[in-house]
Amino acid sequence: MANSKYEYVKTFEQTTTLLPNTYIVVRVDGRGFHKFSTKHDFEKPNDRAALDLMNAAAAAVMKELPDISFAYGISDEFSFIFERSSRLFDRRESKILTTVVSTFTAYYLHLWSTFVPSKPLTPLLPSFDGRVVLYPSTQTMRDYMSWRQVDCHINNLYNTTFWALVQRGGMDVTKAEEKLKGTLAADKNEILFSQFGINYNNEPEIYRKGSIIFCDVSYPYHQEVPDPAALAVSKNSEVEISKTQKEKERKRRSKAEIVVQHTDIIKDDFWEQRPWLLCGDADR
Numbered sequence: 001m002a003n004s005k006y007e008y009v010k011t012f013e014q015t016t017t018l019l020p021n022t023y024i025v026v027r028v029d030g031r032g033f034h035k036f037s038t039k040h041d042f043e044k045p046n047d048r049a050a051l052d053l054m055n056a057a058a059a060a061v062m063k064e065l066p067d068i069s070f071a072y073g074i075s076d077e078f079s080f081i082f083e084r085s086s087r088l089f090d091r092r093e094s095k096i097l098t099t100v101v102s103t104f105t106a107y108y109l110h111l112w113s114t115f116v117p118s119k120p121l122t123p124l125l126p127s128f129d130g131r132v133v134l135y136p137s138t139q140t141m142r143d144y145m146s147w148r149q150v151d152c153h154i155n156n157l158y159n160t161t162f163w164a165l166v167q168r169g170g171m172d173v174t175k176a177e178e179k180l181k182g183t184l185a186a187d188k189n190e191i192l193f194s195q196f197g198i199n200y201n202n203e204p205e206i207y208r209k210g211s212i213i214f215c216d217v218s219y220p221y222h223q224e225v226p227d228p229a230a231l232a233v234s235k236n237s238e239v240e241i242s243k244t245q246k247e248k249e250r251k252r253r254s255k256a257e258i259v260v261q262h263t264d265i266i267k268d269d270f271w272e273q274r275p276w277l278l279c280g281d282a283d284r
C-alpha cells in the first residue's frame with residue numbers, strides 16, 4: 001500500500017488474536033428466523049428443505065475453509081469447530097468470524113432456489129449473526145457440542161408436541177402453550193402417544209439429533225497409512241510443516257467426502273470411531 005500522510009489512521013485498528021491451542025467455535029444463527037420462516041411458509045415444526053439448505057451451506061463453508069474439522073447444525077444455527085492448531089488468518093478473530101458468517105450467508109442465498117424452488121426469495125432476506133467462543137480442552141469442546149444437541153432435543157420435543165396440538169388437535173396457539181407450561185419430557189411423550197399415536201423416538205433423526213458434518217477421511221487415511229500421532233505432533237509443533245506435506249494433506253482433504261450424519265454426539269462412541277476429528281489435540 002502506498003504511503004501517505006493518512007497512513008497513521010491504521011494505528012487505530014485493534015485486532016483480537018484468538019488464544020493458541022484452543023478450539024475455535026464459530027456459531028452462526030439466523031437473524032429473526034421466526035419471522036423469516038413464517039414469511040417463507042416453512043413447514044412447522046420442521047421444514048426439511050430449509051434444514052437441508054442449512055446443511056448444504058455449512059458443507060460449502062467447510063470446503064472453503066479446510067481448517068474446520070466438523071460442524072453441527074440445528075434449526076437456524078450452525079457451529080463450526082476449527083482444528084486446535086489452526087493458523088487461519090493468524091487466528092485474527094474478526095477475519096475468521098466475518099469470513100465464516102459471510103461465506104455461510106452467501107451460500108445460503110446461492111443455494112436457496114435449489115432447495116426451495118417453489119418459493120422465490122424476496123425481502124425479508126435471510127441474514128446471520130455470529131460469535132466466536134474458545135474452548136481450551138476436548139472436554140469443554142465436547143460439552144459445548146452436547147449442550148447444543150441437548151437443546152435440539154428439548155426444543156424439538158416441545159415443538160413437535162406444540163404443533164401436534166395445534167395442527168392435529170385443533171387447539172389455538174395460546175391454549176397449546178398453556179397446556180405445555182411446566183410439563184416434563186415424559187408428559188410430552190405421553191401427549192404425543194396417547195392423543196396422536198406418535199412415538200417420538202420414531203420421528204426422523206435429523207429433527208431429533210440435528211446434523212453433524214465432517215470430512216470422512218477414514219478411507220484415504222487407512223490407505224496412505226499416515227501416522228496419526230506424527231500428524232498430531234507436527235500440527236502442534238512450531239516447526240513449519242514442509243510444503244509437500246501440506247500439499248498432501250490438502251489433497252487428502254479435498255478428496256475426502258463431506259458427510260452429513262444425524263447421530264448421537266454426546267456419548268463417546270462417535271468420537272472414538274472417528275479419531276481424526278480430534279487429530280492435533282494434545283490432551284485427547
Ligand code: ATP
Pocket residue numbers: 029030031032033034035037042043044045046047048050051075076
Ligand atoms: P434471533 O434473531 O434472536 O436469533 P430468531 O427468530 O431467529 O431470533 P431463534 O431462537 O434463532 O430465533 O429461533 C429460530 C426460529 O426459526 C425457530 O424458533 C423456528 O421458528 C424457525 N425455524 C428455523 N429453522 C426452521 C425449520 N427448518 N423449520 C421450521 N422453522 C424453523
Ligand code: ATP
Pocket residue numbers: none
Ligand atoms: P484479502 O482476503 O486479504 O482481503 P484480497 O485479494 O481481497 O485479499 P484486497 O487487499 O482486499 O485483497 O484487494 C482487493 C483486490 O481485488 C484488489 O487488489 C483488486 O485486484 C481486486 N478488485 C477489487 N475490486 C475491484 C474492481 N472493482 N475492479 C478490479 N479489481 C478489483
Ligand code: MG
Pocket residue numbers: 029030031032033034076
Ligand atoms: Mg435465530
Ligand code: MG
Pocket residue numbers: 029030075076077
Ligand atoms: Mg436459533
